[in-house]
Amino acid sequence: MTNSINEISGADFILACGTNTADCHPVISYKVNKAIRNGAKLVVIDPRATDFAAWADEHLQLKPGTDIALFNGFANVIINENLWNKDFVANRTEDFEALKEAVAKYTPEYVEGITGVPAEKIKEVARAYAGAERATILYTMGVTQHTVGTHNVWSVANLAMLCGQIGRESTGVNPLRGQNNVQGACDMGALPNVLTGYQSVVDPSVREKFNKAWNCNIPEKPGLTVTEMMSAAARGDIKAMFIMGENPVLSDADASHVAEGLKKLDFLVVQDIFLTETAQYADVVLPSACFAEKDGTFSNTERRVQRVRKAVDPPGEALADWEIICRIANAMGYQMNYASPSEIMDEIAGLTPSYGGISFARLEKNGLQWPCPTPDHPGTPFLHGEKFSRGLGKFHAVEHIPPDEQPDEQYPFILTTGRRLYHYHTGTMTRIGMLNEQMPGDYLEINCADAERLNINDGDKVKVTSRRGKIEIPAKISDTVPPGVVFTSFHFAETPINKLTNPKYDAISKIPELKVCAVNVTK
Amino acid sequence: MALVTVTIDGQTVQVPEGTSVLDAARSIGINIPALCHDPDLTPVGACRLCVVEIENMRNLPASCVTICTEGMEIRTNTPRVREARKTILELLVSNHNLDCMTCEKAGSCLLQDYCYEYGVSGYVFEGEKHDYPLEVDNPFYIRDMNKCIVCGRCIRACEEVVGKNILDFVYRGFKTKPSPFMDTPMSESDCVYCGSCVTVCPVGALVEKDRLGKGRTWEIEKVKTVCPYCGTGCTIDLNVMDGKVIGVTGNPEGDVNGRFLCVKGRFGYEFVHSDDRLKKPLIKKDGQFEEASWDEAINLIASKLNEVKEKNGADGIGILSSARCTNEENYLLNKFARAVIGTNNIDHCARL
Numbered sequence: 001m002t003n004s005i006n007e008i009s010g011a012d013f014i015l016a017c018g019t020n021t022a023d024c025h026p027v028i029s030y031k032v033n034k035a036i037r038n039g040a041k042l043v044v045i046d047p048r049a050t051d052f053a054a055w056a057d058e059h060l061q062l063k064p065g066t067d068i069a070l071f072n073g074f075a076n077v078i079i080n081e082n083l084w085n086k087d088f089v090a091n092r093t094e095d096f097e098a099l100k101e102a103v104a105k106y107t108p109e110y111v112e113g114i115t116g117v118p119a120e121k122i123k124e125v126a127r128a129y130a131g132a133e134r135a136t137i138l139y140t141m142g143v144t145q146h147t148v149g150t151h152n153v154w155s156v157a158n159l160a161m162l163c164g165q166i167g168r169e170s171t172g173v174n175p176l177r178g179q180n181n182v183q184g185a186c187d188m189g190a191l192p193n194v195l196t197g198y199q200s201v202v203d204p205s206v207r208e209k210f211n212k213a214w215n216c217n218i219p220e221k222p223g224l225t226v227t228e229m230m231s232a233a234a235r236g237d238i239k240a241m242f243i244m245g246e247n248p249v250l251s252d253a254d255a256s257h258v259a260e261g262l263k264k265l266d267f268l269v270v271q272d273i274f275l276t277e278t279a280q281y282a283d284v285v286l287p288s289a290c291f292a293e294k295d296g297t298f299s300n301t302e303r304r305v306q307r308v309r310k311a312v313d314p315p316g317e318a319l320a321d322w323e324i325i326c327r328i329a330n331a332m333g334y335q336m337n338y339a340s341p342s343e344i345m346d347e348i349a350g351l352t353p354s355y356g357g358i359s360f361a362r363l364e365k366n367g368l369q370w371p372c373p374t375p376d377h378p379g380t381p382f383l384h385g386e387k388f389s390r391g392l393g394k395f396h397a398v399e400h401i402p403p404d405e406q407p408d409e410q411y412p413f414i415l416t417t418g419r420r421l422y423h424y425h426t427g428t429m430t431r432i433g434m435l436n437e438q439m440p441g442d443y444l445e446i447n448c449a450d451a452e453r454l455n456i457n458d459g460d461k462v463k464v465t466s467r468r469g470k471i472e473i474p475a476k477i478s479d480t481v482p483p484g485v486v487f488t489s490f491h492f493a494e495t496p497i498n499k500l501t502n503p504k505y506d507a508i509s510k511i512p513e514l515k516v517c518a519v520n521v522t523k
Numbered sequence: 524m525a526l527v528t529v530t531i532d533g534q535t536v537q538v539p540e541g542t543s544v545l546d547a548a549r550s551i552g553i554n555i556p557a558l559c560h561d562p563d564l565t566p567v568g569a570c571r572l573c574v575v576e577i578e579n580m581r582n583l584p585a586s587c588v589t590i591c592t593e594g595m596e597i598r599t600n601t602p603r604v605r606e607a608r609k610t611i612l613e614l615l616v617s618n619h620n621l622d623c624m625t626c627e628k629a630g631s632c633l634l635q636d637y638c639y640e641y642g643v644s645g646y647v648f649e650g651e652k653h654d655y656p657l658e659v660d661n662p663f664y665i666r667d668m669n670k671c672i673v674c675g676r677c678i679r680a681c682e683e684v685v686g687k688n689i690l691d692f693v694y695r696g697f698k699t700k701p702s703p704f705m706d707t708p709m710s711e712s713d714c715v716y717c718g719s720c721v722t723v724c725p726v727g728a729l730v731e732k733d734r735l736g737k738g739r740t741w742e743i744e745k746v747k748t749v750c751p752y753c754g755t756g757c758t759i760d761l762n763v764m765d766g767k768v769i770g771v772t773g774n775p776e777g778d779v780n781g782r783f784l785c786v787k788g789r790f791g792y793e794f795v796h797s798d799d800r801l802k803k804p805l806i807k808k809d810g811q812f813e814e815a816s817w818d819e820a821i822n823l824i825a826s827k828l829n830e831v832k833e834k835n836g837a838d839g840i841g842i843l844s845s846a847r848c849t850n851e852e853n854y855l856l857n858k859f860a861r862a863v864i865g866t867n868n869i870d871h872c873a874r875l
Contacts, residue, residue, distance in 0.1 A: 005755065005779050022686075026717060026785030027755045033686030051713075055686065145874070177754030181853070182846035182873050188853035190844035190871045196854060201867055216862035219837070223860075223867030226874070229841040238841045238868070240831040242824075244856055245845030251875050267827045274799055275812075283827075284820050285812065287801030290794070291751040292761055292768055296849025298749045300756025304778060308849055311746035311761040312768055312795070316802025317817065321845075321852040325859050327817070331825035334863040336855070344851035367756070367778050421715060424752055424787060425875075433793030434662040434733060435786070438716065511874035 001302045002172035003136065003382040004369065009034040010170035013132035015125075017045040017067065017156065018142015018515075022052035023421040025176045028138070041132075043125050045070065046142060047416060048445075048480050048487060058125055061482060062115040064416050065146055065403035065516045070122070071155035072400065073111030075103040075162055077126035084130065088164030093393040099158055102397030114400060130163045134170040140178065141418070145514040147404045149506040154396035161393045167384040177301035179425070180291075184299035187355070187370070188348070192223035197352035213351055225510040226252060227503060233261030240267040244321055245288070249277040250426035253512035254468050254503035255496055271324060274428050277493060288321045289314035296322070296341040297363065299370070303380070305358050306367035403516035404504040407484065411466060411518035413450070414485045415500060418515075423491035430491070442495045443476040445487040446521065451477045456523055466519045469499030475521075486521060490514075529595040544586035544597055545573050555599050556608060556637045558615075558725050559674035560587040563782065564683055570615075570674050572637065574607050575599045583607055609641045617648035618697075619726075620669040628727035630740035634672060651697065660710040663790050664721050664731055668700050671728040677701050677720035684783050689714045718789040722773060722782050731770055733790070738764035747774050750788040751847065755779055757788055768795050828864065837865035844871040 008014065008031035022029040029052060036042055036055065044056040045067070053059040062070055078084050079100055089096050108119035129135050137160055143152045157173050165171040177183050189195040195218075199206040207218045224232055226248060232238040234257065241262070252258045262268060262281040270282040273290045293314040299305045314320070319327075322341060329336035338344050342360040349355050357372040369379040384393070407414055422439040423430040430436065444462060456462060462475045464486070473488060473495040481487050490497050502517040526537045531548050538547045543566060548555050559570040568588035575586045578596035583604060586597075598604065616638060623629050638645070658666035678690045678701050689712050693702040703712035721729040745760040750771075758777030762770035771792050773782040794800075804820035805812040815823075831839050842860040844853050853871075860869035 022715075025753050025755050026685075026715070027757050027780045027783065027788070029686065030684050030780075030783060033684070036686070037683065141875075178875075179754055179846035179872075180749065180751050180756065181848065181850065182754055182871075184850040185844055185846045185848070185853045185871045186873055188844075188850050189857040190853045190869055191873070192867050192870050195857065195861070210861070214858055214862040217865065218861045219865065219867055221867065223838070223869060224841065226843060226870045226872065229843070229868060229870065233841065237839070239835050239839045240828060241841045241843065242828070243843040244852070245847045246843045246872055248843070248872070251872055267831060269824050273794075273801060274797070275801060275805075282805075283807050284815075284824055285801065285805040286820060287803060290800075291748070291847075291849075292792075292795050294849070296851045298756060299850060300749075300779065301754035302756070302779070304756055305850065306749045306756055306758065306778070307747075309746050309748045311744075311748065311763050312766055315796075315800045317804070318800070318802060319817075321848050322855050325852065325855045327821050328824055328828075329859055329863045331821045332829060332863055336858070336863075341849065341851040344854060348850065348854050365776070422786060424791070429751070429794040430787065430791055432797055434790050435793075437662040438786075505874075509874065514875070 001174040001176070002166060002384060003170065003174055004302045005031060007170040007382065008032060008136055008138070009038070011035050011134050011136040012040045013129060013135035014040055014042045015045070015129055015135065015137045016042065016052070017137065017139045019138050019140040019176055020046065020048070020050045020052050020418060021138065021176065022055070023050065024140065024178065024419050026421070028176055041128060043128070047482065047485055050480065058121060060117045060121060060125065062117050064414050064485060066115040066400065067143060067146070067152045068148060068155045068398050069106060069111050069114040069400040070117060071159050072103040072106035072398070073108055073115070073122045074126040074129065074159050075099065076106045076111075077108060077123050078130045078162055079103065081127065083127060084162045085164030089162065092167070092388070093161050093395060095395040098397040099162070099395035102399065129159070129165070132165070134168065135163065135165040136171055136174060137165070138174050138176055140176050142515060144175070144509070144511055146516065147504055147506050147513045148401050149511045150508040151396070151398040151401075155398050158395050161395065167382070169382060172382060175301070180300075181298040183301055183303060184297070184305070187299055192225055196348060197354045210351065227505055227510055227512060230258045230261040233265055236264060239265060241265055242269045243278060244271045245273075247276040247278045247426040247428060249281070250493060250496055250498060251490065252503075253498055253501040253514055255498040256469055257503060271321060273318075276426065276428055286324055287316065287318035288324060289318050293318070294320040294341070297345065302369060304367040304369045305355070305363065307360065307363045404513055405502055405516065405518040407518050411520045412484070413519050413521055415464065415466065415497075415517050415519040416485060416487050416515050417490055417497055417501060418487065420489045420491060423489065425491065427491045427493065442473060442488055442492045444473045444521070445478045445481045446475050447481050447483045447485070448477050448479060449483045450521070451475065454521065454523060460523060463522050464500060464519050465522070466500035466517055468502070471495050471497060471499060486519065527591050527593045529591045529597060531597045532599055538591055542591050544575060544577070544589045544591055544595070547591050548586065548597070548599055553599055555586055556640070557587055558633055558637070558672060559676060561676050561679070561723050564676060564679040564723065567675060567679070570611070570672070572608055572611050574604060576601050576604055605641065609643060612638055612641055612643040613645075613647040615672050616643060616645040617650055618652050619645070619672070620667070621645050626670075626727040627730040627735060628740070632727060633725035658709065659732070660708045661714070661716060662732065663716045663786070664718060664729055666709065667728050667730070670726050671700055672726055673699055673701070674725060675701065676723040676725065677729060680719040680723045680783075685715070685717055685719050687713065687715060690720065716786040716790065717784060718786070719783045731790075733793075734770045737769040743769070745772070750784070752787045752791065757784055759784065759788060761792070768792050832864060838868060840864050840866055840868065842866070842869040844869060846871050846873060
């Protein structure tokens, strides 16, 4: 997030796009509730009429995969009606002309044709966003999980820069990240192209710094992403894998393809707290401690590094993941010895400018938001205050490109996937006890018009088929989804929806198009 | 902001304009009792326990809804005030199930604390008592309306914090209680079970189901940590008893959340002590997993990875790190991939 979670309460206009905040980030929705109670306007952009959308002053129910058209439409109105922030655009940005040219054809009427959102509503929302004192944009995977995911984000950023709704408190472009430490895993360089703090692996000076600190020789060429690794495994290019705390067999797009890849490996190690679907394919499974059984830090979606503390002992012989990694490294002849996670953080701080001032001692009472370069730096609640990280904010001219798969005669429905309130990811932590009692199984949301046409009753088992796979799942007749769209989650091994999803990914971010694929639904 | 000067029990204090008498008193360490008041919710002045004497005011005003004005002279602990509070408490407990010995809330119950402070026995007023059945129709919490003091905190938390508006007062007079619309059971309402109502309940009317009988409030150790679910990063207290996590509560000092959590953060801790947790390393032999020692497992991994590295090169190995693990662990696995294996093939599920 460019800004902080608590700043959301201070916004007077909230544009929530592709986020079911009340179900997926409930505590952030409390901040939205607070803002609304203070008089803020909420606009929700979502193909589904979620409970969160019901809070909105306007719900723009766009067709899945038409976000760029909509955001270009907003920009078109704002430029044509001369509502843009001239000072901000002149002093803080570049390539405005390119944006102006690109959005010229995206008139509200043209955009209505693509998105299904009425032209009048597009104009109203554009005016309200531009005219707001402090407008904030919240988004999640509804924006990113598309073959044009990166372009979607650029179109969102274009809007914020065009109106100068960034670099101030309670404004900004705010992705709400979905996992406790997905921000931290990225910050720590668990990515194929960067080391810690997003220091590029292709930069020789970066490699030199790490080579010296780690006594190694880091290759120059960026590595493979998850999706690419699975394909490489299936081709036989990758022979061994080490998987720590992930369950790609359920979580990744086109799950059968993932399983195929894992099966072909000569050697697979899985380190986890449960014998997951992925661990079943392993040659060696290592038992690890869960969050309650170890010390360390997580970094949340607003870049806040916070202390994780050990409360109970791990079961049996399970060890913290950091201890296991050290043991394997030592067995492979590389000395890796730390007395505690605090020592590891000191090493991180020494190599990572944005974490430079962070230490366990400073995190004792409260968290710190990076960038926090020095031990006396208070942390950074919002980014881009004086200038953008790259200097001037760059407008990217982006065009609407339809999703990779379009409904056709054979697969007439759009399947879109997401999360449920009571469960989490592949269910390893939530398919137990109270949460599972509350929601023991999933269902496919289907519009009443489609259900009537196909003679489907509430609770009927239906077959959902895509070009990649088939599952059976009970139907739930609902007006949450519009006609032609069906929805379910990826939490349940009994209804593994990722057997159906499209692994076609965004060329830049390599994110798969989990939000749109073509399916057929039959009784 | 303009300041106003008031005198409370002889102490002069300056507070920002708009401050309530209750907050002004608490700011200088004078603790006025209050049941319906909650610092995170709108004051309503319902329980009247926070009454004080104010010079030139006819009655005893409720301090939570009385705003300080210049020169106000306030007395918080006079015999008249104490008598009024004691009577209110006697009336409250006259219709309250006094099973404090087994009540989960004992030790952190405000009603119990104030009755102790004011010497309230519970036998002054005899009259009608509620006899509601326990509401146990959801997996997460129990509603015992026999203990409800109708302070309305749960209603305000649901509306003002969570924004769900599930609860309001139903019925009138003696029969008044907080419930969903038309007094339907919670399980038939749109309740999302975030437990915020349980968090703000000052008495034993709302308690977590899973905690029953697992430990008295004063025996429980609270360990401050971070929620393991979404990226919001709520600060939570793991409630630990005899080496087991028996509950989760929001940490009032939390940077993001304060006391309020969602259903997963508050009730999704059972996986920690699941019988299905992995407890020993496993090695697959002839298609079956067999338990192994750490040394055996680590040595096998080291030799196999070294073997692949020699035969196929470092890029023949792929590493998946985890958005669920700590920064320190992700850093080490990054170091492991790049320094020990010698590959950039490291990623995690950031895109999912």
